[in-house]
Amino acid sequence: MEALVVNIQGLSTNAADLSNLHIILKQAHESLQAESIRLLPLLDQLDPSLHSLGYLYILEACTSAALSKEQASAVLLPTARFINSCDKEQIQLAPEKFVSVCRRFKDFVMQLEAPLRGVAPMLTAIRKIQSSSEHLTSLHPEFLVLCLLSKSYKAGLSILDEDIFEVDQPKDLFLYCYYGGMICIGQKSFRKALELLHNVVTAPMSVINAIAVEAYKKYILVSLIHNGQFSTSLPKYTSSVAQRNLKNFCQPYIELATSYSTGKIAEFETVAQKHREKFDNDNNLGLVKQAISSMYKRNIQRLTQTYLTLSLQDIANSVQLNSAKEAEMHVLQMIQDGEIFATINQKDGMVSFLEDPEQYKTCQMIEHIDSSIQRIMALSRKLTTMNENISCDPMFLAKVVGRERQRFDFDDFDPVPQRFNI
């Protein structure tokens, strides 16, 4: 092992030396794995920023076996330091090992019940392994798990804003969108949450996926909260497997959505109570309660379409709240959240519903619309390029042309029309 350390120290300076070092490290792989945690002291002789490739191999071997809590604690700090200071070019020579080390790092912080300690290093790891901001790595879902467990929703949002066009593994996309949807729910970005959960539900799958089932449950609830409605019909591009089977796994949620559409709070609460245990086991009871609250809001919003002014007592009676005071609390919250535009005259208990003051003619609004148009144009260009690439894909052509050929007889391909013979 001492010889290996000397090699790492001497062969980490240029690309040619690193190439030789890599061969040596691969040859030493098995003996490194055999030593495992006993290799930890060797790391003190290496600089993670200069000797990143060698450091990676030794660190990966250190963490290969199952570790006790004390051992995990001992290896946590060196791993975090390595992730922060390692050389990006060197670790990209062995990306699978880097991902493996980061995954185990995530396991350690969870084992130590300290997910917050993993958030920043995992985000750094993503930036080091990504080929571009459009690249979804296997570390993205791991990072989002840590954000969810540590309730660091804002940190999670930082990578959810990036458009993804390159995926390593399909499962990564499922998990990324599912966990991402949960992050957005936590931040009350319901529109973005729906978009991400929709991606899971409609992603290609040959077998019904458990992640898609859980995503569909949350998709139903968030649809009710955000849109006040839910449709069971899925887009045409959804896989046939999902079209046929998703609803079967989510019957209590479908029943809940059906009762929501009646607008009757008592009926909705009855269904929620009937399947309470199921919702609780799925950890969705909180969202169900938010859906109940949203019904009150939806009913109050409906009133704004009919009335200019209305008393708090009339609002309470109309939406089945217990008192004018409760109605006032709901209206105040909705005003604060920008869900209605209104003023409350506390002297006579009258609510005046106002028009949306947005005129859509401010410079800020124009910039917002312009940037949206630019983004859509860029997406359209990207989609056209992807479509062209897929159209030239040999595997795609073999399948499609093969199918087309089965429909025609040999004579259909004869270029000389027989009927024109003289």
Next chain:
Amino acid sequence: MSSFTRQKASSPAEIQYARRSAALASARQRRSTAATMRPTAMEFFSDMDDQGSTMAMDVDDIDALEIFGGDGVIGENKLADLDFFNSFPDDFDESDMIN
């Protein structure tokens, strides 16, 4: 419900009547606690949500995975990736935050 409650107007004459009534009502409302109807707004734009694009993309009837080597449905009752991590506490219950 207040005795001043009215149904929404539909024809132009009714709309005008409703607007006049609303204007009178808003003058009255300083003294009374009557609910005031909102004049019906003309819907210039129908709901833009969920409308198909005029340049709809052609969607192949063939399941994408059948093109790229998938063998189609293997077992519709089996769930893939059943062991994925989903043990999060329910952090979305806001009932303790109300009032």
